[in-house]
Amino acid sequence: MGGLVREPAGILFFTRSDLAGIEVTPREVIEAVRQGYLALANGSSRCPTKLMMPLPDADRDAVSYSMLGYDANSQHVGFKTSYRQGNDNREKYYTVISLYDDTTGMPFALLDCDRVGASRTPATTALIAQACAKPDARSALMIGTGVQGHRTLPYLLTVLPDLDRLMLYGTHPDGIRNCIDTLHEHFPGRDVELVSDVPSAVSESDISVVASGRAAHPKVQASWMKPGGLMISVSSKGVASSALRESDYAVTTSAGQLGVTGSRFATKDGNAAIDAEFSEVLAGRAPGRRNPTDRVFAFSSGMVITDIPVAHLLATRAIAAGLGQRVRLWS
Secondary structure, three states, X not given: OOOOOOOOOOEEEEOXXXXXXXXXXXXXXXXXXXXXXXXXXXXXXXXXXXXXXXXXXXXXOEEEEEEEEEEOOOOEEEEEEEEEEOOOOHHHXXXXXXXXXXXXXXXXXXXXXXXXXXXXXXXXXXXXXXXXXXXXXXXXXXXXXOOOOOOHHHHHHHHOOOOOEEEEEOOOHHXXXXXXXXXXXXXXXXXXXXXXXXXHHHHHOOEEEEOOOOOOOOOEOHHHOOOXXXXXXXXXXXXXXXXXXXXXXXXXXXXXXXXXXXXXXXXXXXXXXXXXXXXXHHOOOOOOOOOOOOOEEEEOOOOHHHHHHHHHHHHHHHHHOOOOEEEOXXX
């Protein structure tokens, strides 16, 4: 009697163009990210600290990093890798995520991760704002118009519909246009005010999101915030290194990753004291602020336990649309 012949394992590949037209709403992404953080908080997911390695040739200004994690909700293990040559060079930025189904023990999908990161980052921003902004927040400022910022304003409005003043600072016309177009795609009736004076705009905002790279503006200071203000640094170099220690309350998505991607916020003795990790805030085990007048600083560093559910959502929709190519790497 012949033995069973097992078909070689394969993995579905999804390109950037495959994922570009996949429809997911801000609310769907925000909920996927929320559940990712909650599973981490209850101990059912795993998320080791990001491994980051600057390359030795300083002239190239390149960076490479990887993240590994397990998302209990989808029961998928994910590996994300990123490489970029040049700090602001979008043409030389490559990021992918591979997913493995822990219920079957089989590979599931490998995706270009650009869309994933551009979706889970503003979702995290929105959730931080919802949890940490003062209850009567009415104004929000977006600083930076790169890919991480395009969806921020509509995601903020999704969870904080009472925001009545939206401000935007940017220096790249295409980026500004993309931010405005994305806002109008989801909220056609909403206007955004373009600002040029960053210190003044921060002082007038209840929520300031800083996602600028090599900032063409003065580094944002905690002292610029009005009482009750919230500053969210999306791993931004546009924030003063003193912002964390000069705030009244400090939150981070991961204390471990703060030490890797946010080491500039530490004191000379290497201390970067925080008051709460965001997953604990979201789970209700730590407050988002102590009182309405606190100036709150939140450091947001990409977490693979948010990449995995968003990647799984996009891959599932892409499969339903008949997209992707199966490759039998292990044949």
